[in-house]
Amino acid sequence: MSAAAKDQVVIFDTTLRDGEQSPGASMTLEEKLQVAELLDTMGVDVIEAGFPIASIGDFEAVCEIAKRSKNSVIAGLSRAIPADIDRAGEAVKFAERGRIHTFVSTSPIHLQYQMKKNEEEVLEIIRQTVSRARNLIDDVEWSAMDATRTSIEYLSRCVEAAIDAGATTINLPDTVGYAVPHEYQMMFEQIIKNVPNSDKAIFSVHCHNDLGLAVANSLAGVAGGARQIECTINGLGERAGNAALEEVVMAIRTRNDVLPYGCSVDPKYMTRASKLVSAVTSFPVQFNKAIVGKNAFAHESGIHQDGMLKHAETYEIMRPEDVGVRATSLVMGKHSGRAAFKDKLTELGYDLGDNAFQEAFRRFKDLADRKKNVYDEDIEALVEDEISVQGESVKVLSLTVIAGTGGPQKAILTMDVDGRHRTREANGDGPVDATFNAIKAIIPHEATLQLYQVHAVTEGTDAQAEVTVRLEDGGKIATGKGADTDTLVASARAYVSALNKLKVRRQREINVEDAIAS
Structure with missing residues (x-):
């Protein structure tokens, strides 16, 4: 390996797999394709497109992303189970460059309580499953789940066995976000030194952010000899999330004096990618988020x-x-035309289809009539709201609310449900409760409200409200967002968006059950 290659860090994005495992962050096939296309364009080296055995939808997504990818390696995740490995191999075979990523637990606590196997049994599982994957494809990544709570001696044996069996990338993740930087760096240094065949594989980091150290640990792992970083857009991921791709890349670029590595990601796409992932998952980006936050x-x-x-x-x-x-912001107003609006969308990183653009422009003109100044943040909130409702079968058409101290709180709501207009009237303990009760009257459901959050997009009494609603139904969680100068309209849109996502998830489960039954 050349000196230049040794100093190049592979960026492995797992937004579509680990990121989607965040409660409520489920994406549709079309949304996954949009994210994958942008990741491919921005120069991400490896895209982990999904977990093919998890569902028919995941399998189809990995297949389709593999077919469309132009530059990135497309990886499919699999447990250390033959059927998983075969399914992942079947999905990534369509890629010009595919990878099977298989994993097994190695820590004592995982072996005792989750695996219920001893160390020798797990070593044999590693040999058999990695070998099986390598017989299907040349590029095989093996991960030691909970590596940071595994002894160096046993972890070294596992790594040596995986490389002997054909693994070309070895991932030693901080699965539960337990490590601190100096010990994570030391782990890699010791493993690379102790394992006799370590020179035959690239070592990888995968850090969770439970202690807020995911990016620091990732960079420490690279200092210890790893040359692949696994990360996600906006740090999306289970529990407290993963290392954020945008933070890792910009740390390397900005502090190349002390982090003398190269990476292929073009950072000018980062803000666009952040907004896209936030829109399709309905996970808002905190204002003070590094690199891509509104206040950055x-x-x-x-x-x-x-x-x-x-x-x-x-x-x-x-x-x-x-x-x-x-660096500068062009203020848009009611006299702005379609060309100016389209140019502003391009400037902000959006590329909408014709129907979505026309609807976004209509809503922009309505907003401009109600607001003295329309800021970039207003347009971003409006467009992200429009993106979130594309393809939804249920939409809010009109809402009238009667509120105040002198009488009952009442909402009169009209919705489009699968092409039919339905109107209902409902009372409630306040205008928001009345609005949600009206939705429930039109679409009966058992979902419970877990989160209702409102924030102003800009300053001023005429600011748009951006509302986030999280619903839970039978263990399934979905998050919806809505934006409007009327907080109640934004609330209705957010609630309906979450209901639509729950409906899509239920339909996926039915499709899987039907497929299994057939």
Whole structure:
């Protein structure tokens, strides 16, 4: 391996697999294809497209992404089970470059309580399953689940067995976010030194953020000899999430003096990717999120503003345009035409189909009539709301609410349900409760409200409200978002969006059951 290759870090994105495992973050096939296409365009080396054995939908998504990928390696995840491995191999075979990623637990607590096997039995499982995967495809990644709570001696034996069986990438994940940077770095140094065939594989990091150390641990692992980082857009993932791709890449680019590595990701797509993933999963990005948060390049303090006016580098260590953020903002208004609106969408990183564009433009003009100033954030909220409702079978058409201290809170709601207009009236303990009761009258369901959250997109009394609603039904969780200058309309849209997602998930389960039965 050349010196240049040794210093190149492979970026492995698992937004579509580990990211989708976040409660409520489920994506449709079309949404997955959109995300995968953007990841492929931005130069991600490996896209983990899904868990093919998990469902027919996941299998189909991995197959379709594999067929469409132009540059990235497409990986499918599998447990250390022959049927899983075969299914993953079947899905990624359509890719120009495919990978089977198989894993097994190695820590004492996992072996005792989850695997219920001893160390020698797990070693044999590693040999058999990695060998099986390698007989199907040349590119095989093996992961030691809960590696950071596994002894170095046993972990070394597992790694050696996996490489002997044909693994070309070895992933040593901090599965539960337990490690701290210096010990994670040391683990890689010791494993690479102890395992006699370690030079035959690339080592990989996969860090969870339970202690807020995922990015720091990932970079420490690279310092210890790893040359692949597994991460997700916006740090999406189970529990507290994964290392954020945008933070890892920009840390390497910005501090290349102390992190002397290269990576192939083009950062100018990062803001666009962040917004897309946030829109399709309905997971909002916190305002102060590093790199892609709304406030990442915003300055309110007088001292900071004074410094920025004199020289941008006084308070900005990165240029906003490097990550796809415009330094200046064009204010849009009611006199703006379609061409200006389309140019603004392009500037903000959106590429809508004709129908979606026309509907977004209509809503923009309505918004401009109600607001004195329409800011970039207003347009982003509007477009993300429009993206979230594309393809939904149930939509809010009109809402009238009667509220106040002098009488019952009443909502009169009209919705489009599978092409038919339905109107219902309902009372409630407040206007939001009445609105949600009206929805339930039109679409009877047993889902319970877990989260209702409102925030203003911009300042001012005419600001758009962006509402997030999380529903739970039979153990299934879905999150919906809605935006409007009327908080109640935004609330209705968010609630209906979540209901639509629950409906899609139920239909997927029915399809799987029907397929199994047949």
